[in-house]
Amino acid sequence: MRxxxxxxxxxxxxxxxxxxxxxxxxxxTDINKLxxxxxxxxxxxxxxxxxxxxxxxxxxxxxxxxxxxxxxxLAFDVSTRGxxxxxxxxxxxxxxxxxxxxxxxxxxxxxYEDWDFHLNPEMPPAPGTRLYPLSKALGQEICRIFSEHxxxxxxxxxxxxxxxxxxxxxxxxxTRLLHDDLCPQSVAWPxxxxxxxxxxxxxxxxxxxxxxxxxxxxDLPHDKIRNDKIRKILGFNPxxxxxxxxxxxxxxK
Numbered sequence: 001m002r003x004x005x006x007x008x009x010x011x012x013x014x015x016x017x018x019x020x021x022x023x024x025x026x027x028x029t030d031i032n033k034l035x036x037x038x039x040x041x042x043x044x045x046x047x048x049x050x051x052x053x054x055x056x057x058x059x060x061x062x063x064x065x066x067x068x069x070x071x072x073x074l075a076f077d078v079s080t081r082g083x084x085x086x087x088x089x090x091x092x093x094x095x096x097x098x099x100x101x102x103x104x105x106x107x108x109x110x111x112y113e114d115w116d117f118h119l120n121p122e123m124p125p126a127p128g129t130r131l132y133p134l135s136k137a138l139g140q141e142i143c144r145i146f147s148e149h150x151x152x153x154x155x156x157x158x159x160x161x162x163x164x165x166x167x168x169x170x171x172x173x174x175t176r177l178l179h180d181d182l183c184p185q186s187v188a189w190p191x192x193x194x195x196x197x198x199x200x201x202x203x204x205x206x207x208x209x210x211x212x213x214x215x216x217x218x219d220l221p222h223d224k225i226r227n228d229k230i231r232k233i234l235g236f237n238p239x240x241x242x243x244x245x246x247x248x249x250x251x252x253k
Contacts, residue, residue, distance in 0.1 A: 001024045001025070001060045001061055001200065001201075002024070002025045002027070002058060002059045002060045002061075003020060003024045003025065003026050003027070003059065003060065003061045003062075003063060003200065004027045004029065004055055004056050004059040004061070004062045004063070005017065005026060005027065005028045005029065005063045005065065006029055006030075006044070006046050006052070006055075006062065006063065006064045006065060006066045006082070006086060007029070007030055007031075007046065007064065007065035007066030007067065008026075008028035008029060008030050008034075008041075008065060009028070009030035009032050009033075009034050010030070010065055010066070010067065011162070012065050012101065012159075012162070012189070012192055012193070013028070013030065013065050015189045015190060015192055015193030016063065016065060016192075016193045016196045016197075017037075017039065017193075018190075018193055019190070019193035019194050019196060019197040020193075020196070020197055020200065021038075021039065023197070023201075024200070026039040026040070027039070027040045027041075027042065027055065027059065028040065028041050028042075029041070029042045029043070029044040029046075029055055030043065030044070031043070031044065031045050031046075031066075042055050046064070046066045046077075046078055046081075046082030046085060046086070047077035047078060047081050047082055047085065048085070049084075049085045049088065052082075052085040052086060052088075052089045053085070053088065053089045053092050053093075055089070056086075056089035056090065056092070056093050056095060057093055058093070059093065059095055060095065060096075060097065061095060061096075061097040061098065061099070061200055062086055062089065062090055062095055062097075062098050062099070063098075063099045063101075063196060063200065064082070064083065064086050064098070064099065064100045064101060065101055066078050066079075066082050067079060067102075067136075069131070069132045070131070070132075072131060075131050075132065075135045076135050076138075078135075079102075079132075079135040079136045079138075079139045080135050080136075080138045080139045080142065082139065083100065083139030083140070083142050083143050084139070084142050086098065086100075086143075087142065087143055087146035087147075087150075087152065090146070090150075090152050091146065091150050091152065094151075095152070096151060096152055096153055096204075097152075097153050097155075097200065098143065098147075098152055098153065098154050098155070099155050099156075099157065099196060099199045099200060100139070100140060100143050100154065100155070100156045100157070101156070101157050101158070101159065101196075102136040102137075102139070102140060102156065102157075102158055102159075103132065103133060103136060103158065103159060103160070104158045104159060104160045104185075104215060104225065105127060105128070105130075105133040106125070106127045106133045106134075106136040106137040106140060106158065107121065107123065107125045107126070107127065107137070107140075107158060107213065108123070108126070108225075109126045109127045109128030109133060110128050111126055111128070112126055117222075117223060117224050118223060118224075118226060119215070119224060119225045119226065120215070120225075120226045120229065121158065121212075121213040121214055121215050121226075121229060122213075122229075125137055125140070125141075140156055140213075143156070143211075144211050147210050147211040148210075148211065151210075152210065153204060153207065153210050153211075154210065154211045154212070155199040155202075155207075155212055155213075155214070155234075156211075156212070156213040156214070157195055157196065157199060157213075157214050157216050157230075158213065158214065158215050158216065159187065159192060159216045159217075160183070160185035160186070160187070160215075160216075160217055160225065161183040161185055161186045161187070162186065162187055162188070162189050162192050163183075163186045163187075163188060163189070164188070164189055165188045165189065165190060165240060185217050185220065185224070185225055186217070186218065187216055187217050187218050187238060187240075188218070188238070188239070188240035190239065190240070191216075191218065191236075191238040191239055191240055192216060194236065194238075194239075195214075195216045195230065195234070195236050198230070198234040198235055198236045199214070199234055202233070202234050202235070206233065207233070208233070212233070214227075214229055214230040214233075214234065214236075215227055215229070215230065216230060216236070217238075218238045218240060218241055218242055219238065219241060219242060220242060221242065
């Protein structure tokens with residue numbers, strides 16, 4: 001499959017590339033240059049409509065990993081306008097599979113997270129008023145509307161917190177006690193990339209609808225945020241689990 005990756009040089013991008021390379025033909029884009037790589041690369045700002053359309057020519061799928069959190073104008077340019085540009089490009093070239101990503105709280109704002117359990121991606125979105133989740137939530141809504149009106153399958157993957165595997169397994173790059181300052185809704189970066197691969201490769205007939213949203217996390221015994229949907233539908237199976245996150249590792253002295 002020929003896959004366009006938007007924002008491929010960010011925090012998640014290299015793990016997605018690693019999960020897909022050797023299985024798919026990749027065209028990686030980012031506003032910053034890649035340090036090195038064997039894949040086709042285009043320097044691109046996702047707020048550039050014509051640039052995104054040109055980059056999507058000949059592609060079978062688009063994966064959007066782009067994000068900008070803190071600047072008001074740029075956050076909307078990237079997270080909202082960028083999603084619009086992506087969906088226009090998908091419509092222009094007849095691309096049927098689009099994978100969008102974002103933070104869990106573009107759906108699960110404080111009114112959910114501070115009070116509720118069994119949080120699941122079927123709930124009505126309630127992102128709140130913070131810039132980052134609101135700009136991402138508006139972008140997701142734009143994608144949903146395009147999916148309703150055109151022949152585009154939209155899979156939205158929402159993440160809570162991601163950590164390096166060494167912090168889970170006590171590897172040589174681990175610099176702290178594993179139980180210190182731990183977010184239990186964490187998922188390892190390789191698993192985060194594998195979730196994208198599952199979304200890219202799922203057969204269309206296995207999807208309940210053209211527009212589906214998934215929470216990405218390791219298995220959580222307290223069941224506050226549910227990952228059963230992505231496990232059941234996409235076959236996601238995290239390799240790194242909560243037990244190892246709570247293992248106390250002192251390292252060598």
